[in-house]
Structures are given as structure tokens and as C-alpha cells.
Amino acid sequence: MPGPTAPHPWQARFLVVESMWIWYRRNWRATVVSTVLNPVFFLVAMGFGLGSQIQPGAATGGYGYAVYLMPAMLAAGAVQNAAGESTFPILSGFKWSRVYWGMTATPITPAQVATGQLLWILFRLVFSGIVFVIVGAALGVVTGAGIILSLVFAVLAGMAFAAPLVAFAATIEGEGTAFNPVFRFIVLPMTLLAGTFFPVTELPALVRPIAWITPLWHGTELARAAAFWNLEFWPVAGHMAYLLALTGIGAALAVRNFRRRLGV
């Protein structure tokens, strides 16, 4: 009786995704507030609340503030969700639930666990983004089909943040206090300063480079350009190259760190 053989590497990655989907199907309610409602709260509070005091002008591309905010909030939401999905769930897989150890006792390899995990984060970002776009459309702040491309760019920005963070999370041994500085000194300042709520040109010249290195600024530039359909080749190519490079390097490091930790 021949036993089972190892699945094809791509099937293996999707089997990792499938197991996370089965978890999600049971537990999605607990994740709705942070992944979908938080960005909506921001959009409503800032876009409609604060935005009621802001005159459409050159800085907002002539659009009402909520419309101006919508594509940027899509990117900011993706990056925030990426942060949540790439920290404690990763640590848990190694340390608390230990599910990664169970997976790698099967034909699945540590590298496939890493890439499967990143694929799952990608799906989560796409899914949350779609819900956010639907909410935005219902609130009347979506100007056209360009928002679909905004969603793609937002997810790319999310992955550019998620991949290096997953690589970092795979090296954490403690109880996860190492993630606190990530949220306090990276995620929060990035959300505030990377051009989501106002153009980066309004920042003091000294602070602007900080915004430029964040994946969110590049994602925001792309998402707005797509939503308002003023895409120009070189800026788009440059922003995308930066985000793809972060994603690629992060994914390579994640694979390396998963291999090191699971294959001792």
C-alpha cells in the first residue's frame, strides 16, 4: 500500500492558507472591529467630522475632505491590518498555539509555512479592503472605478509592511512586548505623518524624509493617484518598485527566519 506523497510546493502553500481560512471561518467575528470597523471610524470621524471644517482646495485636489481621505484611508487600513496580522499571530504560531511546529512535521516545509502565512495575510488585506471600499461607496466618497486600482496599491503597501514584520516576528522569543515599539514608534507615527490626512509637503522639511521611507506614503500616493485617475508613469513605477522591493526582501527574510527557527 503506497503511502501519500508530498504535495506540490504551491499546493502546500495553499494548504497553509486553507488551514487559516478554516480558523477564520470560525473566528472572524472577533476580528471585524479591528480590521473593518477601525478604518471606517477614522473615515467617518476625520472625513465627515473634521472634514466638515475643511474647504476643498489645492491640497485636497479640489475634492471634499472625505473623498480626499477615502483612498488614503484604504492604504492606511491595509497597513494597520498588516501590522496586526504580522505580529502576535506569528509569535503564537511559534510559541503559544505552536501550530507551525505541527505543520512542519508534515510534508509542509518551514519555507512553505512562511510563504503560506504571507499569502494568507494578502488575502486578509484584500478582503478587508473590499469591505472598506463597499462601505466607502455606500457613504458616497468613492469617485469611480479607479478605487479598484487603489485597493491593489493599498494591499501592496500592506504587504510591503507585513513581509519584513513577519520576518521580525519570527525572531521574537518573549511574550511579544517587543511589538510595542513597533506599534508606538512605527505604526502610529506612520499613520499620522505619511500623507493620509494631509499632504506630506505640509510637514516641516526635516520630517519629510521620515514619511518618504514608510511604505504607507508610497501606498497613499499610489492609491490617491489611482482613485482620482492622475497616474503618471515614473512616479507610479518608482513607488511600486519601492513597495515591491520591501515585499520581496521581507519575504526572503521571513523564509530564512522560519527555516532557522523551525529547523533547529
Next chain:
Amino acid sequence: MADDPLVLAEGLTKRFGEFEAVAGIDIEVRRGEAFGFLGPNGAGKSSTMRMVACVSPRSGGTLSVLGMDPDTDGPKIRARLGVVPQQDNLDNELTVRQNLQVYGRYFGLSRKHVRDKATELLEFAQLSDRADDEVDPLSGGMKRRLTIARSLVNDPELLLLDEPTTGLDPQARHLLWDRLFRLKQQGVTLIVTTHYMDEAEQLCDRLVVMDKGKIAAEGSPAQLIDRYSTKEVLELRFPPGQQDPAPVQDLGERVEVLPDRILVYTTDGEASLAAAHTRGVTPVSSLVRRSTLEDVFLRLTGRTLVD
């Protein structure tokens, strides 16, 4: 082909930096047998198991599992192994049944196949009535049974169990042993690590005693007792500090003095006890028993705590 060893290791070594956890061991596990690794904590049992399970690369020596090299054919070998880790890694937020199905899918088995297999394994592990409960609230014994059931989802030829019953109550341990016997009868080859002597005597056809990364002895439980201990042991109990081994020194092959007892290793315990009485030795109580693997184990690995 069927007579080829399932696991063959020569000079197998595992180093973590300077520390040599496994210091060059030779093992051969044949199809259909139950093979045990016995040893104190830190003896290198788990490191050996992880190398055999193809999740931990070896630092030296040769290793072949199911006729293949773990370094090059890890996924192919793991497809035919079942692994019960020392520490459960069930998905606590899924149901009992989902744990089996999800795990089966990792082997590339079809959804239909894992659905049927899960039902069969739930029966085997006596968990059918908890099938749709979450794993989290299950007792330790139930989780252990589920972990064993999960390890069988791919019908493995070789089952690796790392301390399968540590931390379980006697009822749970006996139920687990019963399940493992059944697997053995079905022809599954078992490799077990344990530091419970009764478990080793119950389960293993052949075992090695490991100590400090090396193999200290190898054989069947009966052979080991025969080789490293005497047939019987006479235990003479005294109030602490009042035992004097001098008068019984020559009554057995070996005498061991413990804080409250003198152990006389002898072929005939009753005769040694009678001789002790005639020499005026008056213990508080005495006991004649057969030698066990525990005597072998303590002789080979010492009574000092290692961790």
C-alpha cells in the same frame, strides 16, 4: 525490501553550538517492531527523534529513514511518518474534528478522504462524542489521544512518539497504551521515547538506554535486566541513618545503600533475606522483588539528578 531497516543511523550526531546533544549513536529500527529510547531528561532522546522525524538536520553521521536521506527527501519521508510531539501543538481554536481534517490536508489528501478518516480516527481515539467541541477545554488525556489520532491521519508506516504519556493519569495512560498496542498489531512500526520504565516494558520490543548523548545499553527489556541487573532484588528498610551494609555486603552480586534502605542485588532474594536474619540484621521491613528496567536504568544512568 521489506527487511530493510526503517531507520538506520551510524555515528548520528547533533550539536547546538558547543553542546553535543547527540554524540554519535548507531541505531537500527526494523519494520513492525516497537523501539524505545529510554533516558533521563537531557539525554538526547528528543534531539534524536527530531532528526528521525526529518525536522532537524543532523550535524554529523549518516541517517536513513524509510530508505531515504532526510537532508534531501525530508518532505517525501514526512509524508509517510506520524509524529506525536512531546508538547501538544493542536489548534485549540478549532474543533476536534477540524484538527484532524486540517492536518490530513497538509498531506495533500482530498477533503473527502480526510472527512472519512477523521470519523474513523475519532472512533479509534474515543472522541466521537466530542467531535464538534473546541479543543481548548478538553482534558490532557483527551488532547493526547487527539494528537495520536492526528498523527495517524496519513496512515503512517512509522509512528514517532516523544514521551506520549507524560503528565497523564493512570487511566489515560492505560487507554493510550491499549491504542498503541492495536497499532502495533496492525503492523505500524513504533519509536517511543520515555522516562517511564513501565511504559518501556509495556510497549517496547527493543530499546536503547541513552545517557549524555550516547547509547549506554541496547536490547530487549528482559535482556537488559539479565545483563545489567540480577534476577531479584532484596530491599531491607531501616530507620534513616541506621543501616549498616557491612553484614550483607557479600549476600548478593551488588549492594546499594540508600538513605532509608539497603538494596541487595541477588539471584535468590529469599535465601539472601534468610542469611541476613541469621547474621542478626534486623530491618524494620523487608521486601523481595523481581528486578525491573528501573534497576537497569538507575544503574546505567546513576541516581543523581541531571537537570
